[in-house]
Amino acid sequence: MIGLVMLFSAGAVRGAQDLLVKQVVWVLISLAVGGYVSFVDLDWLRNRTYIIFALCLLGLVLTLVPGIGVKVNGAQRWIGLGSLRVQPSEFAKIGLVLLLAKYFADKQREIGSFVQGFFIPSLIIGSVCVLILLQPDFGTCFLCGAVGATLLFQAGVGLRWLLPVAGFAVAAFSILVYFDPVRIRRVTSFLDVEANANDSAYQLWQGMLAFGVGGIEGVGLGMGRQQMYFLPEAHTDFIFPVIGEELGLLTTISILLTFLLLFFSVGLKLRQVSRMHEYLLAMGALLFVVLQAIINIGVVTGCLPTKGMSLPFISYGGSNLVVTFVFVGLVINVMRKKDNPSPIQAREL
Amino acid sequence: MKNVFISPYRFYFVFLAILLTFCTLGGRLLHLQVWQSDKYTNLASNARKNFIHEEARRGDIVDRKGSLLATTRSVVVLGVDPHSFKEKDSKKLKQLAVLLDLESEKVEESVRRKFIHSGNGVTAMKPIRWVKLKDEVDDSTYRKILKLGIDGVYGNYKHSRLYPNQNFASHVLGYLNKEGKACMGIELMADYYLRGQDGWRESERDGRRREMPQFRSVEFDAREGLSVELSIDRVVQERVEQEVSRIMDEFSPVSVSIIVSEPRTGEILAMANGPSFDPNLFNDVPLENHRNRCLTDLYEPGSTFKIIPVGAALNEKILRTDDIIDCSVSTYQKGKKRLRLPKDHHPLGKISLHQVVQKSSNRGAAQVGLRLGPERLYSYCRAFGFGERTNLGLLGERKGTLHKPSNWDGLTITRLPMGHAVSVTPMQVHGSMCAVANGGIMMRPSLIRRVFDEESKTVIPFKPRAVRRVIDEQVADELSEMLVSVVGPEGTARSAMIQGYQVAGKTGTTQKIIDGKYSNTHHVASFSGFFPADNPRAVITVVVDEPKMKKGRLGYGGSVAGPSFKNIASRLITYLGIQPRPKELSLIREQKLGL
Numbered sequence: 001m002i003g004l005v006m007l008f009s010a011g012a013v014r015g016a017q018d019l020l021v022k023q024v025v026w027v028l029i030s031l032a033v034g035g036y037v038s039f040v041d042l043d044w045l046r047n048r049t050y051i052i053f054a055l056c057l058l059g060l061v062l063t064l065v066p067g068i069g070v071k072v073n074g075a076q077r078w079i080g081l082g083s084l085r086v087q088p089s090e091f092a093k094i095g096l097v098l099l100l101a102k103y104f105a106d107k108q109r110e111i112g113s114f115v116q117g118f119f120i121p122s123l124i125i126g127s128v129c130v131l132i133l134l135q136p137d138f139g140t141c142f143l144c145g146a147v148g149a150t151l152l153f154q155a156g157v158g159l160r161w162l163l164p165v166a167g168f169a170v171a172a173f174s175i176l177v178y179f180d181p182v183r184i185r186r187v188t189s190f191l192d193v194e195a196n197a198n199d200s201a202y203q204l205w206q207g208m209l210a211f212g213v214g215g216i217e218g219v220g221l222g223m224g225r226q227q228m229y230f231l232p233e234a235h236t237d238f239i240f241p242v243i244g245e246e247l248g249l250l251t252t253i254s255i256l257l258t259f260l261l262l263f264f265s266v267g268l269k270l271r272q273v274s275r276m277h278e279y280l281l282a283m284g285a286l287l288f289v290v291l292q293a294i295i296n297i298g299v300v301t302g303c304l305p306t307k308g309m310s311l312p313f314i315s316y317g318g319s320n321l322v323v324t325f326v327f328v329g330l331v332i333n334v335m336r337k338k339d340n341p342s343p344i345q346a347r348e349l
Numbered sequence: 350m351k352n353v354f355i356s357p358y359r360f361y362f363v364f365l366a367i368l369l370t371f372c373t374l375g376g377r378l379l380h381l382q383v384w385q386s387d388k389y390t391n392l393a394s395n396a397r398k399n400f401i402h403e404e405a406r407r408g409d410i411v412d413r414k415g416s417l418l419a420t421t422r423s424v425v426v427l428g429v430d431p432h433s434f435k436e437k438d439s440k441k442l443k444q445l446a447v448l449l450d451l452e453s454e455k456v457e458e459s460v461r462r463k464f465i466h467s468g469n470g471v472t473a474m475k476p477i478r479w480v481k482l483k484d485e486v487d488d489s490t491y492r493k494i495l496k497l498g499i500d501g502v503y504g505n506y507k508h509s510r511l512y513p514n515q516n517f518a519s520h521v522l523g524y525l526n527k528e529g530k531a532c533m534g535i536e537l538m539a540d541y542y543l544r545g546q547d548g549w550r551e552s553e554r555d556g557r558r559r560e561m562p563q564f565r566s567v568e569f570d571a572r573e574g575l576s577v578e579l580s581i582d583r584v585v586q587e588r589v590e591q592e593v594s595r596i597m598d599e600f601s602p603v604s605v606s607i608i609v610s611e612p613r614t615g616e617i618l619a620m621a622n623g624p625s626f627d628p629n630l631f632n633d634v635p636l637e638n639h640r641n642r643c644l645t646d647l648y649e650p651g652s653t654f655k656i657i658p659v660g661a662a663l664n665e666k667i668l669r670t671d672d673i674i675d676c677s678v679s680t681y682q683k684g685k686k687r688l689r690l691p692k693d694h695h696p697l698g699k700i701s702l703h704q705v706v707q708k709s710s711n712r713g714a715a716q717v718g719l720r721l722g723p724e725r726l727y728s729y730c731r732a733f734g735f736g737e738r739t740n741l742g743l744l745g746e747r748k749g750t751l752h753k754p755s756n757w758d759g760l761t762i763t764r765l766p767m768g769h770a771v772s773v774t775p776m777q778v779h780g781s782m783c784a785v786a787n788g789g790i791m792m793r794p795s796l797i798r799r800v801f802d803e804e805s806k807t808v809i810p811f812k813p814r815a816v817r818r819v820i821d822e823q824v825a826d827e828l829s830e831m832l833v834s835v836v837g838p839e840g841t842a843r844s845a846m847i848q849g850y851q852v853a854g855k856t857g858t859t860q861k862i863i864d865g866k867y868s869n870t871h872h873v874a875s876f877s878g879f880f881p882a883d884n885p886r887a888v889i890t891v892v893v894d895e896p897k898m899k900k901g902r903l904g905y906g907g908s909v910a911g912p913s914f915k916n917i918a919s920r921l922i923t924y925l926g927i928q929p930r931p932k933e934l935s936l937i938r939e940q941k942l943g944l
Contacts, residue, residue, distance in 0.1 A: 153363070154360065156356060156359065209392055210393075211378065212385050212386045212390055213390050214382055215386040216386075244378070244381075244382060249378060249379065252378050252382065253375060253378060256374055256375050260367075260368070264364065264368075267363075290367065294370050294371070298374060301377045302377070303374065303377050
């Protein structure tokens with residue numbers, strides 16, 4: 001709801017009604033998909049993991065193929081399907097969670113070994129990350145890497161491998177960023193926002209101004225001015241500053257708390273999930289949603305370098321909303337399962 | 350029930366990490382929205398503040414009959430936004446170039462260049478959203494351009510000052526510089542009335558720098574400037590300027606200044622100088638051409654100054670018009686000192702005071718000065734307006750030099766009466782002649798008759814103002830009778846005679862001081878006079894600096910400046926409908942004068 005209301009305000013200069021209608025349609029689609037996912041048989045899903053993952057990889061590869069992949073703002077992130085544009089990297093998140101969950105559930109015993117317990121899952125994460133990196137989409141890559149690493153950590157992969165690789169990944173990431181002129185400027189300008197306010201950190205600066213203008217109580221719904229072309233991405237990635245300006249600290253903190261509460265209330269209950277596969281599935285899904293929120297808020301408040309990352313549930317955008325609701329569906333599904341454990345079935349010997 | 354496959358340590362570590370992250374973000378929000386709130390609010394409102402300046406239309410300047418001398422028109426500054434330009438319109442660019450009178454390559458280039466390097470880094474490209482194509486496009490051309498319908502080509506209106514008559518009265522009008530600041534002339538003098546009150550709007554703007562009218566807080570409409578009606582008469586001024594250019598052509602002097610005014614009101618009908626300039630193109634001529642030499646250039650007045658000692662002597666009743674002065678003596682005994690008197694061009698012998706004026710005797714004038722004494726001579730000089738500004742109001746007027754008697758050397762008392770040892774502006778000489786023409790009352794010279802608004806309603810009237818009485822009316826009459834004889838068959842200004850009219854005037858031929866000595870080749874020729882003598886309608890002063898004469902002849906005031914007086918006066922007679930004096934009357938007067 002907040003998402004829709006804010007979108008209406010934030011998108012005021014870009015044909016709010018048009019955006020709103022589109023987003024409502026997407027919400028309905030997402031709810032349907034999410035609802036379906038929450039009832040789907042997880043074991044059935046588990047058996048189709050490889051197909052889904054393969055489709056996701058295929059999608060990622062296709063975005064890189066000239067002619068199929070659509071280039072917007074210098075990044076090839078979309079596949080054009082007629083008038084519709086799909087962002088495969090969003091769906092790759094689902095694939096990644098599914099595969100990792102299935103893998104660790106299957107290989108619980110080999111978790112201690114290097115090859116099966118560490119090398120292969122790293123390879124899985126790596127393949128997704130590298131493909132996304134090639135688009136390039138540093139934000140999503142970082143998100144996938146972070147969620148993947150957390151899942152590895154939770155699944156019990158030895159720290160003696162995890163830590164050096166994490167260090168290596170950070171180093172490699174830094175190097176890549178360093179040699180990419182767009183990214184390095186984002187990073188450097190992030191370090192000195194005010195000096196670059198008219199230039200590379202323009203959007204971030206305007207976002208920070210919006211927060212400041214909003215103060216504690218905000219200027220009132222629909223009264224915000226920063227979205228009046230000061231914030232180019234007011235309705236997508238930078239919707240949070242608009243909320244901050246119009247509704248103030250009270251609402252921004254509430255949103256922050258909502259995400260935190262979501263994570264804690266659901267996450268802590270997940271401890272009671274009896275099956276490894278379902279636990280990892282739900283944990284991965286939850287992490288994807290919450291980490292994405294963290295990154296988005298971190299970026300718009302100037303805590304993290306600028307990345308293109310939308311705020312789950314709130315930002316405008318179809319693919320992300322669907323995927324977010326798929327994750328929610330998965331979590332709900334797992335929670336339902338936990339409350340009604342499926343009867344132990346006799347297996348064929 | 351708790352699952353067993355996840356170590357609690359690893360499970361809670363993740364939660365702790367997430368919790369800490371959220372705390373950080375919360376803290377950051379608190380920082381931004383509470384502690385930094387004021388700072389950012391200020392910054393944002395500064396960035397949004399939109400101050401739109403609305404230029405007031407400057408008032409017109411018209412002559413006394415209402416014809417337009419300076420006006421303001423709306424012109425368009427035309428430009429193009431290269432990002433709004435669409436390729437489908439590229440064929441129309443040629444037409445645009447023709448309409449704007451520009452090379453089509455230049456227009457093409459302005460449209461194609463869409464980014465500009467903003468300095469640092471490879472990707473530091475700023476989009477160009479406005480390229481000026483032409484500065485002053487008139488309204489009809491602009492409408493034609495809009496009809497072409499090229500996307501992204503648009504203009505903004507601005508005011509531009511126009512002087513429709515080019516050089517006409519340029520020294521009086523002055524001009525506005527490129528910044529729209531008044532620089533001289535009436536433009537500067539009456540700037541307070543002309544400029545009007547600029548309006549402004551305060552509101553906010555959006556990220557594309559467009560005004561958001563819903564946030565408009567202050568709106569103050571511009572108030573059009575008032576218009577100024579000059580005392581200048583276009584017809585007279587035109588004739589005067591013809592005369593200026595005739596003298597410039599014929600004698601190629603350094604400069605010419607002519608002033609025409611009404612003696613009773615002090616209103617100036619025409620004021621012109623050569624060399625002149627076009628205020629529309631004020632930058633194209635040397636700065637010295639901008640000078641209103643009637644007010645700024647100093648010269649030694651020479652014989653035209655003789656009316657002051659003579660007028661003073663008559664007014665103080667020291668001399669009468671028929672008192673005889675011996676112009677054959679070359680020295681004058683004053684106490685123990687013998688003063689050498691100046692020479693005349695022709696020996697004149699014993700002549701009356703009347704003839705001193707008529708023949709312009711230097712020696713005679715010197716003796717008049719000696720009889721007056723320094724203090725009285727000085728005070729009459731001051732009374733006639735020398736050594737002080739006429740306060741016409743135009744920029745750059747000079748006082749001239751008139752030393753106090755305490756600073757005089759021994760010769761000054763004999764040289765000042767003949768117009769040496771004093772420097773004056775043409776306007777001061779003109780003023781003194783006006784006082785004589787106006788029965789001894791000096792009027793304040795004026796250029797502005799009234800200030801009026803758009804509906805032609807007078808806002809501020811400028812009424813004629815008397816400065817002081819200089820000499821008695823009777824003395825003024827006597828003096829003008831003497832001056833009439835100057836412009837007679839026996840006088841020095843025969844060239845200024847007009848059939849059927851009595852003209853009063855005085856010539857002046859001053860040697861310029863070159864290298865510390867009075868030069869025999871460089872002169873200032875001048876004539877100042879009025880007519881008809883018994884009922885003066887106009888005073889005309891002509892000053893020609895360094896007329897170049899043919900075959901080494903001297904540039905006398907009578908021969909150089911006199912004819913100009915006559916030419917201008919003839920035009921005034923037909924234009925103002927000045928009736929000739931009945932012949933009988935003039936005959937009577939001639940008899941009375943014993944001519």
